[in-house]
Amino acid sequence: MELKEAKDKFIHTWGTLATQWGINRTMAQIHSLLLLTPKSMNADEIMAELQISRGNVNMNLRDLMDWGLIHKQLLPGERKEYFIAEKDVWKVAKQIAKERRRREIGPLIEAMADLKDGLKPDTAEKEEFLKIVNDISTVTVFADNTLNSLLKADENWLISSFVKVFNR
Amino acid sequence: MELKEAKDKFIHTWGTLATQWGINRTMAQIHSLLLLTPKSMNADEIMAELQISRGNVNMNLRDLMDWGLIHKQLLPGERKEYFIAEKDVWKVAKQIAKERRRREIGPLIEAMADLKDGLKPDTAEKEEFLKIVNDISTVTVFADNTLNSLLKADENWLISSFVKVFNR
DNA sequence: TATTTTTTTCAAAATATTTTGAAAATTCAA
DNA sequence: TTGAATTTTCAAAATATTTTGAAAAAAATA
Numbered sequence: 001m002e003l004k005e006a007k008d009k010f011i012h013t014w015g016t017l018a019t020q021w022g023i024n025r026t027m028a029q030i031h032s033l034l035l036l037t038p039k040s041m042n043a044d045e046i047m048a049e050l051q052i053s054r055g056n057v058n059m060n061l062r063d064l065m066d067w068g069l070i071h072k073q074l075l076p077g078e079r080k081e082y083f084i085a086e087k088d089v090w091k092v093a094k095q096i097a098k099e100r101r102r103r104e105i106g107p108l109i110e111a112m113a114d115l116k117d118g119l120k121p122d123t124a125e126k127e128e129f130l131k132i133v134n135d136i137s138t139v140t141v142f143a144d145n146t147l148n149s150l151l152k153a154d155e156n157w158l159i160s161s162f163v164k165v166f167n168r
Numbered sequence: 169m170e171l172k173e174a175k176d177k178f179i180h181t182w183g184t185l186a187t188q189w190g191i192n193r194t195m196a197q198i199h200s201l202l203l204l205t206p207k208s209m210n211a212d213e214i215m216a217e218l219q220i221s222r223g224n225v226n227m228n229l230r231d232l233m234d235w236g237l238i239h240k241q242l243l244p245g246e247r248k249e250y251f252i253a254e255k256d257v258w259k260v261a262k263q264i265a266k267e268r269r270r271r272e273i274g275p276l277i278e279a280m281a282d283l284k285d286g287l288k289p290d291t292a293e294k295e296e297f298l299k300i301v302n303d304i305s306t307v308t309v310f311a312d313n314t315l316n317s318l319l320k321a322d323e324n325w326l327i328s329s330f331v332k333v334f335n336r
Numbered sequence: 337t338a339t340t341t342t343t344t345t346c347a348a349a350a351t352a353t354t355t356t357g358a359a360a361a362t363t364c365a366a
Numbered sequence: 367t368t369g370a371a372t373t374t375t376c377a378a379a380a381t382a383t384t385t386t387g388a389a390a391a392a393a394a395t396a
Contacts, residue, residue: 104189115174247342
């Protein structure tokens, strides 16, 4: 397997896996392309490499910036905008976890709070329903706190001590 | 807000949030319906309640069983199959985390291993590429181990001690 | 075994999402 | 300013996913 082939396989795999967990395939492909490219790239280069339209590239570059996974880089003497990916994989993972926490856990906590606030527990049935809503709140807040703690912690400390303690 | 209204809102919210993180909307709605229904339900009852077709109900009930979130219940004297959801929300959360770990993390670890095995680091460029692949492996294995440890641990111990230690 | 009930399958239809590409908007240099 | 280069937008087209519903298969009863 040669380098070009391996890179293509990487980009393809990343794109396929991403769709399985709710992320746009093209966004994942652009991200992996930039992750594997040492220098920054402009829209035309990405279009050519991945064979996709300008609009698609533009839209997904915006999304990747929203996710905090890539950054715009203005090169002196160049009109075009260049983009470069964060290469520190620990930072990338943290950023993805952070965004997923915000997008997946946040709305759930809010929705459960709304339901709790809107319903008085004046019958047995309502109490039963509110019990489930409350349980989901508790579990979700727990997951949120746990993830948040991991995100705040230092990576090296995590590897060296956390895994040793908890992983048998 | 009355109970029926609150339950509908719950089912609707669950379904909407689920799509955002890559889970089929109907599957999420059937799950929440069963979660809120103390007794078990058969396909016809689910069809009527959610206004969806038999094929759709059948398919998503299979998927929910694959996820380990519901169980088939055979009632004596009844020809039809009945389904009931696991009501312990901690168990539900654990099961969801377990499945997502299997479906999201597992394939990524495998894919990175394949790339590592298939490429000799005989040039600087290849080394650079393998460095990224290796880093992703490390981070992913770390996430996998961490999640696994949390899953193995006892919930109460987790709430009482883990959060206190790590969450400031 | 034949009949009825229930479940499963899957091609076609419906729906949702993604992608394109050209027009509009913006930016920048002269 | 003007005009060329570049980015952004968004309606329409392409693609992907979900849903339907009727036929086939399986299971239970008589």
